[in-house]
Amino acid sequence: MNLSVQLAPTHPCGLLLENPVMTASGTFGYGTEYAEFVDIQRLGAIVCKGTTLKPREGNPQPRLKETPSGLLNAIGLQNIGVEAIIKQKAPMWASWKVPVIVNIAGESVEDYGRVASRLDGVAGVSGLEVNIGCPNVKAGGMEFGRDPKEAAAVTRAVKAVTSLPVIVKLTPNVTDIVEIALAVSEAGANAVCLINTLRGMAIDTASRKPALGNIHGGLSGPAIKPVALSMVYQAAKEIKVPIVGCGGISSAEDALEFIMAGASAVEVGTIQFVNPRALIDILEGIERFMQKEGVTQLSEIIGAAHN
Ligand SMILES: Cc1cc2nc3c(=O)[nH]c(=O)nc-3n(C[C@H](O)[C@H](O)[C@H](O)COP(=O)(O)O)c2cc1C
Numbered sequence: 001m002n003l004s005v006q007l008a009p010t011h012p013c014g015l016l017l018e019n020p021v022m023t024a025s026g027t028f029g030y031g032t033e034y035a036e037f038v039d040i041q042r043l044g045a046i047v048c049k050g051t052t053l054k055p056r057e058g059n060p061q062p063r064l065k066e067t068p069s070g071l072l073n074a075i076g077l078q079n080i081g082v083e084a085i086i087k088q089k090a091p092m093w094a095s096w097k098v099p100v101i102v103n104i105a106g107e108s109v110e111d112y113g114r115v116a117s118r119l120d121g122v123a124g125v126s127g128l129e130v131n132i133g134c135p136n137v138k139a140g141g142m143e144f145g146r147d148p149k150e151a152a153a154v155t156r157a158v159k160a161v162t163s164l165p166v167i168v169k170l171t172p173n174v175t176d177i178v179e180i181a182l183a184v185s186e187a188g189a190n191a192v193c194l195i196n197t198l199r200g201m202a203i204d205t206a207s208r209k210p211a212l213g214n215i216h217g218g219l220s221g222p223a224i225k226p227v228a229l230s231m232v233y234q235a236a237k238e239i240k241v242p243i244v245g246c247g248g249i250s251s252a253e254d255a256l257e258f259i260m261a262g263a264s265a266v267e268v269g270t271i272q273f274v275n276p277r278a279l280i281d282i283l284e285g286i287e288r289f290m291q292k293e294g295v296t297q298l299s300e301i302i303g304a305a306h307n
Helices: 082-093 109-119 148-161 177-186 222-238 252-261 278-293
Strands: 021-023 064-067 070-073 100-104 127-131 166-170 191-194 198-201 216-220 243-246 265-268
Touching (some): 100 109, 109 148, 148 166, 148 177, 177 222, 222 243, 252 265, 265 278
Parallel strands (some): 021 265, 100 127, 127 166, 243 265
Antiparallel strands (some): 070 216
C-alpha cells in the first residue's frame, strides 16, 4: 500500500510525506513532548507551535475552556521565538526522518517576511505553514486571513524570501472561504490548510465574567468537524493546489471523510488531549480501511466524494 502524498507538486523540491497524518500546530509542541506516547518518526509530518520573530508570553490566564465536544483556547501565540527555534530545535529536527514544518505568525506583512527569511536554508526545517489567522496590528487588529488582498500580500511576502514549500493556513472566520483559498493559491501558496479555530467565547456565571482572560478564543475539537469538512469540500472544487484538512479530526473515519472531501493530508489537534495516541490510531485506521477496500494508493480516494 502506498500512503505517500506530495504536498507541494508545484515546488522545485516538493514536500513528500510518507503518509497523510500530520500534527496540528500548537497541539504537539516541538515534536518531543508526545514522544512517550507516539513514535513520531511514523508520522507524515510534524507542524510545530506557531513561531514569531520575538518570543511571546501569550495571553493572560485562563486560556482554556472546555465546551461540549470542543475546546476554546486563547493561548495568544506563546512561543520561544524564531532564533530559539533555529538554535535549539532545528538541529534536533535535522536528525529526524519525519519532516518538520514550522508554523509562522506575525503582526504585519513585513513580520511574516522576516520570520520566513530567518528560516530559509535552516537544516531541519522542511517547510513553512503560514498562519494568516493573526491580527493585523496596522489594520486595527483584523485578521490577515479575512481579507483576500491581505491574505495574498502575506503569501507573496513569505514566498519572496523563502526557498521552502509554503502551506497557507486559512481562518474559517470569513464569509467566503473559497475567495481566500483562491487568493492565496494565486499568490503562490504551494498548498493550503483548512481550517484554523472558529472564534468563540464562554461566560463563567459564578463570577459573571468571560471565562477566558482574552474574552474571545478559538474553538477546536469534534464540534467544528462538519464546518471544516464543508470548507475543505468547497475549496477542493475550486483550487488546484493540495489541501491539508484540519478541524475536529478524532478518528480514522473522520480523516477519511476529509480525504474524500478533497484533502491530500490531515492535521490532528485537540483530540490528542483526550487520546495521546490519536495520531497513530488514525494512521493505522486509514491503513486498515485501505486494506479492507483494496485501495493500493491513497491518491485513489482523495476527492472521491466529488465523483
Ligand atoms: C491549544 C491550541 C493552540 C493552537 N496554536 C496554534 C498555533 O500556534 N498556530 C496555528 O496555526 N494554529 C494553532 N491552533 C489551531 C490548530 O492547529 C487547529 O487548526 C485547530 O485546533 C483545529 O483542529 P483540531 O480541532 O483538530 O484541534 C491551536 C489550537 C489549540 C487547541
